[in-house]
Amino acid sequence: MSLNIAVVGLGSMGYGIAMSCLRAGCSVHGVDVVPETTARFVAEGGEDTPLAGVLPSLDAVVVVVLNAAQVESVLFGEDGLVAHLRPGALVMACATMPPDFARDMEECCAAREVHYLDAPISGGSVKATEGRLSVMASGTAAAFAAADPILEATAETVFRLGDAAGAGSAMKAVNQLLAGVHIATMAEALTFGMTQDIDPGTFVEVITKCAGNSWMLENRAPHVVAGDYTPHSQINIWPKDLGIVLEAAKSVGFDAPITETALAQYARAVDMGLGHQDDAAVAKVYAEKAGLVLPKARS
Known part of the structure; x- marks a missing residue:
């Protein structure tokens, strides 16, 4: 590829997307509110030209x-x-x-003759770095055609969910309902196990081979076992994402009590000052209430 693109937001997912596009041969302008992150991207091959000067020449902006x-x-x-x-x-x-x-953004872009692809992502920071994300996308055929080289560079699986924005975001809301609930349930099950004298390491060893396993449990529970809450996905994401789920549910009169309960646990974690920690830190909410001591980080 020889696309000229900008990636706005070089967090754990955006940085991986930007690096995947670099590897594919794109000219990539990385933009982030943290200057050190932008400088690190430039040092790894990103363009050093101020974005304002290149906007008219860009083929795409990935937000x-x-x-x-x-x-x-x-x-x-x-x-x-x-x-x-x-x-x-x-x-x-x-x-x-x-x-x-998402539908509003598509309409506003179309008024400027700019294509818009509703393309929420899933897979975590590791898969973003590897160019192996799952993308839940919807948009016009022209938007998909413009995005195809970027999708090829960044995604392992692209779900083409419709010819207008909104369908991708709706599917992402469904995914986030499950993901957020699964992380909170992992934390509840692991700490419940501790009250039954089950070591967290044993919990992971056994449950990941049993029917109670989930992708989120298998991915996040080891963070608790290691006592390592370096954020791959922050607690702060979940009040926002599960709030979107509940807003959509309310708009159609749908009752989502399990989502509400999970959201309350994340809100409690934020109140405890854990918002910038890995979302596996929701286990600390359960541990505090039960008087449990979670594993400490290995020195």
Whole structure:
């Protein structure tokens, strides 16, 4: 590829996406609110030209920020990018956001003759780095055509869910319901096991080979066993993402009590000051209430 692209948001997922595009031969302009992160990306091969000077020449902007408000700010806020993109350029939006908001962003981009792909992602930071993400995408045929080289570089699986924005974000909400509940349930089961004198390491060894296993349990429970809460996915993500789920559920009169319970545990974790820790740290909510001592980090 020889695409000229910008990746806005070099967090754990965005950085991996940017590096995957670099490996595929793109010219990549990385943008992040943390200057040290941007500098690290430049040192690894990213473009060092200020983004404002290259916007009209970009083929695509990949937006990997936290939430809908940040997406709107990046695209249409003060110094928003869309106004400076050429007709036929692409915006590929990877954040988790309400489906109605994704549809609004597609409409606003179309008014500027810019393609918009609703493309939330899943797989975690490791798969982002490896270019093996799953993408739940929806948009016009032209948006998919513009995004195909980027999807090939960054994704192992691309689900083409419809010809208009919104369907991708709706599917991501379903995924986040399950993922958020599974992490909280992992924490509940692991700490419940401790009350029954089951060592967390034994819990992982046994349950990952039994019917109670899940991808999230297998991925996150080892973080608790290691006492390592270095954030691959932060606690702070879940009040936002499960809030999107509950907002969508409320809009159609759907009752989601298990999601509500999981959200309450993440909210408690934020109140405990754990918001920037790995989401496996929700186990600390259960441990505190039960008077349990979780494994410490290995020195």
